[in-house]
Amino acid sequence: MFILFESLDRDNRGCLSPDDFEALGGLAMNPIGGRIMEAFFSSGQDTVDFSSFVRILAHFRPTDRNRNKEGAQQELPSSRTRKLKFAFQLYDMDRDGKISREELLQVLRAMLGLQVTEEQLQSIAERAIQEADLDKDDAISFDEFKKSLEKTDIDTKMSVSFLK
Amino acid sequence: MPPFTWAVHNLLCRCLSIPISAWFTLLCLFIIVPAVLGGCFSIRSLYLRTLLKIFEVSLIWVPNITKKVQNQNPLTSLQQEIRGSASCLCSDHEFDMADIFYFCRRGVESIVDDEVTKRFSAQELESWNLLTRSNYNFHHINMRLTLLWGLGLLTRYGILLPLRVTLAVTGISLFLFLTTLVGFLPNAALRSYLSEKVHMMGYRMCVSSLTAIITYHNRENKPNNGGICVANHTTPIDVIILASDRCYSLVGQMHRGLLGMIQRGMVKSSPHIWFDRSEVKDRHLVAKRLSDHVADKTKQPILIFPEGTCINNTSVMMFKKGSFEIGCTIYPVAIKYDPRFGDAFWNSSKCGLVRYLLSMMSSWAIVCSVWYLPPMDREEGEDAVQFANRVKAAIAARGGLVDLIWDGGLKRAKVNNAFKEELQKLYSKVLVGDHEDQSERMEIQKKKDSTTRQ
DSSP: OHHHHHHHOTTOSSSBOHHHHHTOHHHHTSTTHHHHHHHHSOTTOOOBOHHHHHHHHGGGSOOOEEEOTTSOEEEOHHHHHHHHHHHHHHHOTTOSSEEEHHHHHHHHHHHHTTSSOHHHHHHHHHHHHHHHOSSOSSEEEHHHHHHHTTTSOHHHHTOOTTOO | OHHHHHHHHHHHHHHHHHHHHHHHHHIIIIIIHHHHHTOOOTHHHHHHHHHHHHHHHHHHHSSOOOOOOOOOOOOOOHHHHHHOSGGGGSSOOOOOTTHHHHHHHHHHHHHHSOTTGGGGSOOOOSSOOSOGGGOSSOOSOOHHHHHHHHHHHHIIIIIIHHHHHHHHHHHHHHHHHHHHHHHTOSOHHHHHHHHHHHHHHHHHHHHHHTTEEEEEEOGGGOOOTTSEEEEOOSOTHHHHHHHTTSOOEEEEEOOOHHHHHHHHHHHTTSOOEEEOTTOHHHHHHHHHHHHHHHHOTTSOOEEEOTTOSOOOSSEEOOOOGGGGSSOSOEEEEEEEEETTSOOOOOOTTTOOHHHHHHHHHTSSOEEEEEEEOOOBOOOTTOOHHHHHHHHHHHHHHHHTOEEOOOOGGGGTSOOOHHHHHHHHHHHHHHHHOOHHHHHHHHHHHHHHHHHHHO
């Protein structure tokens, strides 16, 4: 992991800056690349040191699964929550704990670019909020987010296999 | 005992002087002459086999190597992931908060293991070949290995390097001298004939000065006059390797320094096309010059590297369409280097040409395979870009390289927004639904179901 950190750290300062992330071709062409980058930088700071880097990448570790008596696999609840929290942060740009309609629209715009019209965007966002927003406050809180993704297999979707 | 020491001293001098002159004669006999005539010895294959044996032995000495976990996942396509199982293929996929996970994962994957950027740095080896420069994971492990490495260092810098450098220097100076001489000849036919011979001699000397052991495959497909030869680009040595088999006219960026001098010398006796990459006007001029050259059937084929920059020989990047627009026969060539004996990739942002050449000459050897592919023509209704991609796929398949769509220009410039748009387009298709795609997919699904039932 440290070798990876070092290879990313182009100016060898012992910490990563936004430039180092931007130099990665794969990240730059990702529609939400900018948001992923921001998730690494905790509030106010503009550099990432090694421990924070590892902490964030740990979210993407494939979880250890417990086998209960019937042989079915279950995820550890804490790691699932951590992954969900990370994803929640990607939506919730201002970190107020809620995904507002505007924030949702912004993410959709990033992912779809100019390929869909504004009305289509609005209708998609509207539908998503209606489905997930249970207390009808026109925003999606973390619990509502968690509930709407109950059935999704977060682990497969959010794990990067070569992080061990 | 002064007389005794004096006698020993005398004897020593006598012994040393004989070996030095013998060394020179041997050098001339066994290396320069065959280099000029293009012969080769089985000594080279013996040399390679011994080296490989030594590497194997050294591997046994290392207690337990933690091999890097290779990423086995193929790139799961956006559609597969977001649509989920085949059962929901019938209905339009609606936006789900989980869709962001796909992009998120892709983003983190690219941080951990960037597909694009890693092509621009040297390839990592699985086992160590006793060269410090390819030593990524093997730090000081035990004494024996270090000793072996030290021995290797001594051989390479003490014996191989001086030998190669003298050879190279003699070769290049001879080459420059002769090309200038030939350039003065009045008779055009004689001049072209002699210049070809001189060029071949120069290239062969360079090849042996690098101890490049080249295997040519499918020689019957060698390029003919009046065509363009395209190949994947790893290093400027590619030119030497290809040109030692047949003479080409080169096209390329005009460099400064040593390479620039050589370039100017080459132009004196045979037509080469050098230009400046940043000159926009130059590009149109170059295209015109290319088509003129190709139209003249007596002229040698042009050698072009459509990637435009050096790639690290694990993949082939986007081919620039310029050379494919001219409309003549294309002769593709695939070049693959064996990384075990020396990494041929030139990382121009890390080191200059002279340092690169020195490191090349102090590696064990440069072993490569050259495959001549059958000539290709542009088909009806195919535009230059599609043609370029077809040629690229053929080269990648033959050389065992990965075929990538990325632009080699990413090495120097930042990512084009066009790629971001591609992903966005794909995702929007999934969400908003593309009805043509849908019905196609349903048919494919039906076919799949019927075959699985059988």
